[in-house]
Amino acid sequence: MDHNEGSLRSGGGLRQGLKRRRSQALGRPRGLRGPRVALSHACAPALIAAVLLAASDARAQSTSSPADDAAAFFDKALAWFDPSRAKSAAPVPDATPYTVTLNVTGDSSVRSAITDASNLQRLRNTAPSGAAGLVRRALADRERIIAALYAEGYYGGRITITVAGVPVDAPTVFETVERVRKAGPVPVVVDVDSGPAFTFGAVRVIDPAGRPVAGAPTPREMRVIPGERARATSITAAERVIVDRLRAQSRPFAKVLGKDVVADHASQTLDVTFKVDPGPVAIFGPFTVSGTKSVDPKFVLDRIDIRPGEPYSPERLDALRRRLASYEIIGSVRFREADHLNAQGQLPIQVEISEREQHYVGFGAKYSNTDGSSANAFWGARNLFGGGETLRLDAQLTWYAQGSDSVPTADPFGYRLAATFTKPGILTANEDLVAEAAALREVTDAYVREGGTFTAAVKHRFNDDWNGQIGVDLEQSTVQDAFGTTDPFIAGIPLGLNADTTDNPLDASKGYKFSATVEPFVAFGESGAGPVMLKAQLSAYHAFDEDKRWILAGRVAAGSIIGPELLDVPAQRRFYVGGGGTLRGFDYQSASPRTPTGLIVGGLSYFTASTELRVKITDTIGVVPFFDMGAAFASDVPDFSAMYYSVGLGLRYYTAVGPVRLDFAVPLNPIPGGSQYGVYLSLGQAF
Template identity: 40%
Template sequence: MVCAIGATACLHPLQAHAFTIFGVTLWGENKASTDVIDPVNYNITFNTPQASKDLKNALESSSMLLQDKSKPVSGDLGVVIKANEDRERLLATLYEHSYYGGVITITINGTPLDSLPPNPTFSRSTPVAVDVTVEPGPLFTLRNVRLTDDAQNMNPATYDLVVGKPAGSLAIIKAANKMLDDIKANSQPLAQIAKRDVVADHANNTVDVTIAIKSGPVAPLGPVTVSGNKAVDAGFIQKYSRLNAGQPYKPEDLRKASDRLRKLGVFSSITVHQADKLDANGAIPLNIRVSESKFRYFGAGATYSTIDGAGLQGYWGHRNLFGRAESLRVDGSVSGFGKSSGASKLDYAAGVSFSKPGFLLPSGTLDASIKAATLNTDSYKADTITGRLGYSYELTDVDTVSVGTSLQYARVNDAFGRNNYLTFSVPLDYARDTRDDKLNPTEGYHATLTAAPSYEFRNGTIFSNAEGSISGYYGLGMEDHVVLAGKLAAGTLFSNGDLVDIPANRRFFSGGGGSVRGYAYQGISPRNSDDKATGGLSYVTASVEARVHITDSIGLVPFLDVGTVSDSQVPDFSNIKAGAGLGLRYATPFGPIRLDVALPLNPYPKGDKYGIYVGIGQSF
């Protein structure tokens, strides 16, 4: 096969194409660079004397001449057009940072931008020289803030318009928009900004601001119609939006409706449009405009750990099974490649899940699933079949509660030998999620409380876990170049029987990519006299990370994980395990790609000396 390919290549020379991965061209010529008509290359010198570090970074980020310096432009005039556009962007950036007296100087081949002829001609022997100098000048502060018309009784300080503070243009625009939203929130949908004047006094380096808002009449929501839908039921869309005729008008309700419809995954675009006038009943009509996305989807993924081996996952799903955003998903996975030999030592999982949003109540969701799995860990082997039926309800935009029923058959081989279990459970969950981004948060927190009262039929054992976790995120700097992240989790298990009477997969273990990195998955556990892991009745784990952005796409993450599992219902911290390491992140539209290298600081005598983990998404 190799010889045949080689012979073909010799007889028919292959065209050299670029090879690009993660946005980096490793070899060949990037085709995008050859699609420009009459390409002209340029070199740019970018100077920002007397600019602070934050301002310098903002100016450099806004300059497309600088960001696209490796890309040619189209024709000599293209250089001039790009330079003119850059000047407008740089000026706007100065205004945003409260510099209204800045000077932007751009020359092309030594000629000032405004002195060039309408159709300039540059030498092509060398790249065109573009010099950009931005002198920010003095910082301007607010001197007078005047609110008139229906905004006259509002307090400027509430909107961060404080005399003596920097007078950034973006802050002024946001303040006026927030005032408008607050007035509209009084059920006045036709409110509008009548005036927003910003006057800079260059003699005193100050700014005077005048904002006038006309509120319009008080009006409730009128009829809510739906357009653009084809396969998704219009009545369901209106019901799930939770926008109903007669309720008070609030801009925040419109935004929330758009967000919750978007999370269904069945729409590629959603716009909640309000009429520009009231109807005959004095109400404001709304129209929800949607564009449906493809309902069927499939995908695959992979994970890798030097300790737990490699894994493959695949799935197929349908987002709109019966016309009301019902979701059906089929998942399958196999993992443990490279960890041990033999197909019997691999981990397998397959399952089907169904979800029906808006069930009984607009804020309720019905979930049902059945899953079969074979799990081989260093502590136990478990073959399980689990059926679950649950119902979740959104208390608020950030609070969710759920209750369910679960029946699981488990065949377990562990420190206590081979045992079979049949367990009925009632899972109870509460979650509060204020994160700004589920895949890559920079602020907010995520807290959970769970319990699962259970009855094991074969041994007549009653038991229940009680667990809680909280993870928090705090971004540093204007662009969140460093995000501090931390997670704390703890749990305890109550039972009227012995440890052997509780299925191993319901006892507590720790270790692996989701808890204490550097140790085998579920490898941290109390041990019996034969040095076999038994699982515990309580645990505590904690993790801290500093997620440092090196570039827009690449980040480094130093981390420390700590955990302990005890054979008592209250952790005794007699055997604490810790792992530390460094991670690499590469940002993609579907979440960061994660590579972590961890060292166990106090490994087990025959345990691994390091662990490498590859996956998608942050570790927590």
Template identity: 35%
Template sequence: MSLRRVSTPLAILLLGLWLGQAARAVEVRLTADGDDTELGEALENASLTVEARRADPPPEAQDLLAAARADYARLLGVLYAQGYYGGVIHIRVDGREVADLPPFGAPARIDRVAITVDPGPRFRFSRAEIAPLAPGTELPDGFAAGKRARASLIEQAGRTSIAAWRDAGHAKAALADQSVVADHDARTLDARLRLDPGPRLRFGRLAIDGRTRVRPERVHAIAGLPEGEVFSPEELQASTERLRRTGTFRSVALREADAANPDGTLDITAALVDEKKRRLGFGAEYGTTDGLTLSGFWMHRNLLRGAERLRLSAEIAGLSGETGGIDYSLGALFERPATFTPDTALYVLGEISADDEPDYKQRDITVGAGLSHIFSDTLEGSAGFLVRYTEIEDDLGDREITQLSFPVSMTRDTRDSELDPRTGTYLSVQAEPFVGLDNPENGARLYADARAYRGFGERVVVAGRVQMGSLLGASADAVPSDWLFYSGGGGTVRGQPYQSLAVDLGNDDSRGGRSFVGLSMELRTGITRSIGVVGFVDAGHIGDGEVPGEGGDWHAGAGLGLRYDTGIGPIRLDVGAPIQGDTGDGVQIYIGIGQAF
């Protein structure tokens, strides 16, 4: 498409289509009197004829003709949206105006379609008024006298003003009258809108529409609709989201009643469709050192007819790997939403596991319970207690540990995607104070994981990650071995062997450290829409003291990765090698779903 200035009125030739037995080349050229490239792009993007021509295989004649007929209204809408109210549109099929073709006399073959648009002069607002306005309403910047009279601004001003009244509790605010007059001689537009805010309303009764298996009292408790309080679209959306995140419903829609009740309340109807009660899932991940990990789960979504979830899970890790032996785990997790508050859930868990790692063997039985709470769309936290019995075999000797711990965590997540983030940040902070039930040593384990993402253009993303951990107040032999810190492998330093960096005890003995620092940086670049490459550098530090980064040793790895976007998340292939430290040599390969972090 070329753009050049001519003295004739603006004429846009968006498309020339040549169709024979096979598809022919199409020339798309924009010739403009002026420099309004935004208009040309908007017209081309809106044209169904242009879109149909790009289809593979090429469209049939009747489909192309239908697209051309629809383009009159679509292109006129673009002109109005851009502030042009005197435009002339011609769409010709083999030289004949599409609007003049008889409905039942369509040609059997189309060789050429030409779309020509003369937008005419650009209009400006002579008046731009909307009233009454709710306190604090912020109208669009361009909706003012003297500004370019885009029809889209009038629509946006109306939506913004009605939304402001609804935010103030006027649920039935609506457009009562409008006057939009174009003066073609003066090239101006007079726009005046009159709103009817309606009365300020309160939330009424929540009714349930649909044959859900969840008990009505539990639907009310989960939704948490504040009946009797002033109407709020934000509260209505929050109730909708609470019902959705239970995972019990396939679809959730909260609809406002058409009219308010005489007492000034507005009833809400929850239209619910249940998901299947049971779900079965499987997963797999492979690394050259870590080996193959297989996992699976069975879940019941509505165990006691209160949207309670019971999840039974199993995992086998380390198959054909170099991480010691094979690890096993069996777990059960029960969750009950809307416990104490609509945003608070109760959980009860139990797990049996056996880990065969390079530096230790460990068997665990864990039971516990707690509460999780969602503070906002980006912030959530949890607190609870765990009782854990552990049998350990490592270089410190064989021992048994029983402890009571109180895990607390907070997570703030502003990423635009969990599997393939381009912008935003992620911060997770965990603290787990513990009391030894069979020894006098007490303390706490701390861990933090911070990530940040920054996109440049459409295909370049820089991602960074910092991990820190510390064991406070207790010696290394007073806690389970998996509470100590190691570095190396897919979750810490790619290119270094799995858990290859630890605390050296001499005589070829080693154990995990009491502190940890992990640093990662990635440069992600898209080559095509589906294929991308990644360059990465990771570093890790393990120390024997409580302060992360002090004493101890560092090691690092770097490499390249390939990503294939599946639409759900990228398939990840990373190849890394050591660049610092003496904990490994050769390359390591990692395969999984989603970005590395």
């Protein structure tokens, strides 16, 4: 091979392990043009790191110091806001301008990957310092382009780089650059022949003795499938799959010792052999806690339900991490596993806790042209008495712009002042107390109420997904509706069952949520004792791809009040459908029973269903076409022949705390005199 000609042999850690089989390699050019080439196990990490770090290590290719690079970056950033700064930025000392020509032959589909990897191309408007800076940048480009080719599955390519017409690694390159730069920008030419795309051949997972590893994932599970494109990124990712699979089999010390990667140029295939140490099977040992400040370590230990002697399981640890992190005072949870088993064959684990700030404040807002708007401010305390207790105070102001149809003289402004207290572990570590007291004024089309509520419940955790609760529900309010003013007293005993297997509370991509409530009333306004309220809701989520860019979400809900006549039920406890939370595109509560004059009354039962296809266009932008249906009914059993329907399109902006939702919906069978569309803006998905 000529001095100026690089091949995949030059790529990162690969060059240490390249060897050719003698059968056909003699007399051929150096590099990967021989029939079979073995690549050392260091290949993929080194090359993939080069690809992934391509955007961040450009400053390593120049002679400037890290401090100089940071200052230059800061000046450039400020220049976006103050263009005059761009003119006054300090020039690079001994700048050597250049032009770059990038020629790609072979498979043109890799041009964009090569262009993205090339610092010569990306930094062409930033001149390096001196001839040495330009040559260093060009030499580094060869490594970066090789890494890019590997990442796309090309192991037989060639790279030729000339600077000022001479090979970049020629002895005369520096004096040639110094001479040419006097006449203008130095020409740099990069010629890349991608060569053919390789596919995976034989894939094996063996132990140090060369035996197949029992329980190892299949090539399909590792996504290194024979016959498919042999991307180096897939090889690196397969290592993680192997380790995760073996750890799931109670082998916490499983590790990949190395890998042999052999390129067969005759068949254009890549054989991969992973050398793995499965490690011993282990059981859980004792847990210890560190990092706590205001929280008693015993509070954490009491909530660890993994007992010494249980088989080691990463899944159990993940569930424990989620459970501990659900307590507001705990900001993060890290498990530090011992590096060896104890005398009992157990794996000791240290739980490292990071606490959140004990006090916080915040605010929120919501807008809808059909539901009304609201603004909310809140203050909270975490770990109030040292046992994970929380207290939150909320103050909310609402504005129902169109006013109440049933009480047209009512002021459209409402409010809600609430205090919520939680006490973890009130009986055992699995029972929590949740209590809330609120004073409120609520304005809707159907009614206006003003009064106070109090709820309290003891919640029991059955397992990581399911919990149940029993509590009390008290309310004393003054309510105005189409039939006058009443002062109903309500006392109920709600029993609930809840489940949540989703992966993200604000933006789920898999799993389901389920909730069901049965509430018998001992006092229910004019109905007295005896009525029973039933309601349930199920939401489910499914991602069609590993990157979670296509997610199908669905929700169905229903409820019924059994026993009383419709008008004996206090207006605020009847069922209503319509608006952003139930049936988008329709006015709030509008898809509900009405009086002969058209005033909303509410119903004894309801049914709603929604489906959404959540599509991510970029990492931060997504679109959501959706379909809603539902209605409330005067009977205590839903009448599915009298449903309302709507369709719409949503826009999502994904942030670190969750998606910002903007939905636009139109009714398919609009209510006469009702809204023709609905607009909804809030944080989090619709369900």
